[in-house]
């Protein structure tokens with residue numbers, strides 16, 4: 001008897017899941033035990049661990065995964081919390097006398113990779129326990145294969161990525177990189193392993209209650225993005241499959257940062273990142289859906305196209321796998337060391353809570369807090385503002401806030417993009433390109449300025465302000481502030497810093513950092 005203990009890590013889905021497909025089809029396997037393990041750190045709560053939206057999103061994704069496993073395969077997901085070795089040790093004890101195969105997808109993130117090495121050693125102590133790892137289907141490229149190849153050079157641009165794609169993928173008869181087909185949802189007659197793990201298993205309802213205990217007062221918050229593979233496939237259909245022209249015309253730098261005209265919460269881009277990052281949606285599936293649109297006529301190309309965005313994603317996975325100290329501002333070859341100011345709690349808190357006195361920045365940060373998402377150009381603006389633009393704070397502080405709050409938070413991508421925006425990386429934009437936090441209609445941040453509904457929605461103190469002053473409300477005459485029911489300095493903060501002065505000083509400081 002072999003029990004396949006199927007460890008869901010970065011692919012919370014049934015489609016395109018290598019480990020699941022193997023467990024369902026292998027003759028060696030008699031029964032399956034699907035598991036998910038929460039790291040204790042992740043459930044620590046405010047100031048550490050995962051933020052409210054993110055935890056909720058994962059919990060919804062796990063509920064959906066459990067339902068789908070049950071409906072499609074007659075299996076149930078078992079959820080645990082704690083140190084993974086202790087959890088696995090416990091399962092192993094309960095399954096004593098059975099042959100166990102722990103099946104999981106290989107991850108390129110160092111923290112997860114170390115756990116895999118430990119696991120390989122751990123499995124050697126008994127013949128009854130072995131591990132079987134599968135190439136990560138979280139990415140389009142096989143990251144281990146690419147970084148292990150003789151010709152591998154760390155990519156710095158889309159041109160470098162095109163070279164890597166050409167080297168490692170065939171170009172199919174349609175002229176596209178052949179990333180392979182996503183695996184279908186498997187069929188299986190394998191039974192669920194019924195071992196009694198009582199006491200250590202966490203019911204999804206327990207998880208939901210502990211999220212409410214960690215974040216009291218947020219029980220009435222309605223989440224905009226719902227987690228899970230079901231929702232991911234629905235969004236893929238609505239935003240990509242059914243919108244051929246949108247996909248073919250997609251130019252990322254032209255997309256609007258203040259969201260959809262009809263709903264200030266709905267992304268103007270696909271909004272699929274939360275699903276890709278949690279693995280509710282396979283990257284290969286999205287790639288193929290774009291390809292179907294491209295076949296219908298002329299279409300945009302990388303770096304601006306949707307395929308281009310996905311290639312940036314691959315670039316950061318490759319870099320994060322090969323650059324030591326990727327997440328640090330010290331000893332990281334992708335990071336110039338800059339003498340940032342000491343951690344300034346007041347400034348960071350104003351930035352994080354959306355109280356800087358700059359409505360565009362504040363609207364973006366409040367949207368992040370409420371929904372766990374922000375448009376790419378909004379991310380550009382707030383990260384530039386925190387670092388080389390206005391507040392001169394270390395990028396790692398902003399990175400930490402994003403890591404906790406973003407639904408799509410991803411170690412490789414979050415660090416890579418912060419390095420990019422802080423101006424410290426070889427792939428960064430020129431340091432002197434600083435965004436104006438009070439954008440006008442011509443800004444490259446692509447802001448809707450006529451009605452300014454995005455600002456009115458996320459910064460309700462300014463709801464009645466005339467659009468003319470809404471991006472820089474402290475400049476409005478006192479009479480306008482009075483008739484708009486918002487006195488700046490009382491009802492909404494004065495600017496935390498002088499934007500022009502801080503810009504000028506920071507440019508000088510940055511220049512001297514790169515000269516020393």
Ligand SMILES: Cc1cc2nc3c(=O)[nH]c(=O)nc-3n(C[C@H](O)[C@H](O)[C@H](O)COP(=O)(O)OP(=O)(O)OC[C@H]3O[C@@H](n4cnc5c(N)ncnc54)[C@H](O)[C@@H]3O)c2cc1C
Nearest residue numbers: 269270271272273309310313376379408409410413414417
């Ligand atoms: C400071 C900063 C931090 C960021 N942190 C993250 C993060 O933790 N996780 C994350 O997924 N993205 C991150 N991004 C990249 C980008 O902002 C989001 O991927 C994008 O906004 C998600 O929205 P979308 O799904 O509608 O994107 P679309 O434009 O529809 O793109 C489709 C997919 O391509 C990928 N993609 C798009 N842009 C990028 C990019 N610049 N780098 C890497 N992949 C990209 C994403 O997986 C995205 O879902 C960050 C950007 C900045 C500037």
